[in-house]
Amino acid sequence: MKKILIIIILSIILNSCVINENKATEPTNENIIIGTWINYNEIYEIITTSENYKSLENEILNIIISLKQQKINTIFLHVRAFDDAFYKSIIFPKSKYCPDKHFEYDILDIFVKICHRNNIYLHAWINPYRLQSSNYSCNTFATDLLNNNPEHIIKSENVWYYNPASPIVQKHIISGIKEIIENYDVDGIHFDDYFYPQVDFIDYFYKNDSISEKEFRTSAVNSLISAVYKTIKSYNDKLIFSISPSGDINKNINECYADVLHWCKNDGYIDYIIPQIYYGFEHEIFPFKETVLEWIDLVNDKTKLIIGLAAYKIGEEDKYAGSGIKEWINDSNVILKQIEFLNSSGIHSYSFYSASHLYSKKI
Numbered sequence: 432m433k434k435i436l437i438i439i440i441l442s443i444i445l446n447s448c449v450i451n452e453n454k455a456t457e458p459t460n461e462n463i464i465i466g467t468w469i470n471y472n473e474i475y476e477i478i479t480t481s482e483n484y485k486s487l488e489n490e491i492l493n494i495i496i497s498l499k500q501q502k503i504n505t506i507f508l509h510v511r512a513f514d515d516a517f518y519k520s521i522i523f524p525k526s527k528y529c530p531d532k533h534f535e536y537d538i539l540d541i542f543v544k545i546c547h548r549n550n551i552y553l554h555a556w557i558n559p560y561r562l563q564s565s566n567y568s569c570n571t572f573a574t575d576l577l578n579n580n581p582e583h584i585i586k587s588e589n590v591w592y593y594n595p596a597s598p599i600v601q602k603h604i605i606s607g608i609k610e611i612i613e614n615y616d617v618d619g620i621h622f623d624d625y626f627y628p629q630v631d632f633i634d635y636f637y638k639n640d641s642i643s644e645k646e647f648r649t650s651a652v653n654s655l656i657s658a659v660y661k662t663i664k665s666y667n668d669k670l671i672f673s674i675s676p677s678g679d680i681n682k683n684i685n686e687c688y689a690d691v692l693h694w695c696k697n698d699g700y701i702d703y704i705i706p707q708i709y710y711g712f713e714h715e716i717f718p719f720k721e722t723v724l725e726w727i728d729l730v731n732d733k734t735k736l737i738i739g740l741a742a743y744k745i746g747e748e749d750k751y752a753g754s755g756i757k758e759w760i761n762d763s764n765v766i767l768k769q770i771e772f773l774n775s776s777g778i779h780s781y782s783f784y785s786a787s788h789l790y791s792k793k794i
Contacts, residue, residue: 448624464703465738466505466782467498468556468675471512473787474538475528484536488545497790507621507675507782510539511557511607514570514593518615522607524570543616554619555611555673559604559655561625572603582635588630595627595688596636596651604655605662612666619671620663624707626652626676626687648688656700671728673703675782676756677741678710680729695734704734705782709741711765713755719769720735727776737780738773740766742788 466636476493478662487750510517515526518539529538546553549603561574562584573591576583576599583597593600608620627648637647656674663670676683677689683689694700704783706726723738730736744759752758759765773781783789 453511454633462779464505464508464735464780464782465502465553466705466737467503467742467786467789468507468782468784469509469542469786471517471526471528473785474509474517476787478529478536478538480526485525488541491541492545494786494790495542495549495551498786499549499551503783503789505554505618505782506542506546506551506786507554507556507673508539508542510555510556510611512561513558514562515585518611520607520610520675522572522603522610527722539611539615539617547616552618554621554673555615556621556623557607557611558625559596559622560593560600561594585628585630585632587630590628592625592628594634594636595655596634596648601655601658605658608659608662609666612663614672617670619673619702619713620659621672622659622674624675624677624683624687624689626683627688631685645685645688649684649693652688653658653690653693653700656694660700671702673705674701675705675707678706678708678717678726678739680706680725692729695730701734703737704730705737705739707739707741707784709739709744709784711744711749711752711755711758712768713752713758715753715755716751720772723773723776723778727778735780736777736778737782738769740769740781740783742766742783743785745788746781781784 458725477490478487481490495506506519511523512526512528514523516523517526517529519537529536543553573584573593577591580599583594585592585594593603595601611617611620633647634644636651637644639647642650660672663672674689674691674694676689677687680691683691691704691706695704704726708717708719708722708726709720710719712719726736726738737788747759748756749759750756762768770781773779
């Protein structure tokens with residue numbers, strides 16, 4: 432019942448906000464991104480509730496049609512979450528979240544074709560550095576590195592990550608991006624907020640005393656981002672490279688070494704920045720309006736700002752919001768008000784996390 436209520440609310444929001452956009456500054460439709468993320472758990476649910484290949488295609492089609500009816504025009508599909516693949520790859524193993532049920536399927540291929548038939552953009556979302564949780568084995572490439580060259584791997588609590596400073600790792604990530612672009616008609620490549628894990632570790636690759644370790648790590652991440660951008664544009668200049676970092680600018684720069692300021696102010700890094708501003712207006716540390724305005728000040732005219740909104744928080748406690756903990760429970764119109772504020776600020780593009788909060792098989 433709660434999920435259905437969320438979907439009804441978002442349907443009203445999405446339909447009303449398009450009207451508001453046209454009344455505000457009359458932006459062209461080509462410049463408006465109304466997106467949503469489909470994560471690996473949602474893909475797993477889609478697969479495991481499908482009886483055969485045809486029912487899988489029909490289920491994906493129904494989801495795409497439902498999202499389109501709610502004005503979604505861009506999907507960020509999780510195709511690589513743990514150095515694995517929801518597509519046919521010779522570099523990465525098939526994801527454990529993509530189980531075989533006596534038929535073969537290529538999730539990315541199905542989504543690309545169905546999205547494009549319905550005039551929806553499809554961006555391939557990958558986690559470049561994250562490898563595994565404690566109960567998910569690394570693939571052969573990562574296992575070999577861990578056994579023979581452990582300096583290329585970082586462990587943070589129960590999760591393993593590639594070391595962003597490793598040249599071997601960077602080459603591996605670029606090879607995976609090339610494979611997607613060469614074999615699938617995607618509209619872009621998308622990273623989220625997984626960069627350096629927030630953990631102390633001895634970095635084997637840091638040997639230059641002329642710069643700080645922070646500068647070294649930031650440079651390592653920037654090097655990959657620049658290389659990914661160049662790789663994508665070498666295939667097709669119209670392909671989009673986007674990143675969805677944390678909504679906390681300081682955390683990005685000083686803890687994850689994701690230099691969002693540099694990416695947004697300089698050419699050759701990203702096309703879209705989609706900060707995860709998953710906060711309400713009453714959040715004590717990151718109130719929505721003030722946080723959005725900080726990002727507006729950070730972005731230049733060459734980088735498109737799209738705001739990530741928290742559809743998953745509707746009706747839920749926001750446990751890190753301090754005195755604003757009950758805001759999403761007490762006010763079912765938080766996102767509607769957020770979109771109205773964005774429109775008034777000249778921002779007409781946003782993306783919802785995540786898709787399952789917008790569609791339902793019961794409707």
